[in-house]
Amino acid sequence: LLHQFGIERIAKNTALTLSGGEKRRLTIARSLVTKPKLLMLDEPFSGVDPIAVYDVQQIIVNLRKLGLAIMITDHNVRETLSIVDRAYLIFExxxxxxxxxxxxxxxPISRQLYLGERFKM
Structure with missing residues (x-):
């Protein structure tokens, strides 16, 4: 898993020394150890740089191709919508x-409540 997620070089580091993207990849790798059928990710794109966002997106896409169900909660709409099959807008x-x-x-409801009229992908 360390090699698959590109984190073998940080295997001996403590979590406190990892970047945001490294922490995200480590978190996903750790969650796969138990071979889950569903992976739930809470704000995987929050607090990471654009390169790490892309890396995490690619990991998620590849895991989906392997048949793993993935549920994502995130406020980063563009990053999330670009990789999901289905989305839910939860308001209040x-x-x-x-x-x-x-x-x-x-x-129109999504635009009124969350996206805004000028939202574009």
Missing amino acids: GRVESEGTKDFLIND
């Missing part, structure tokens, strides 16, 4: 809109 504790990326981008 309720699902207000759901569908494909294209549906949510064009949905």
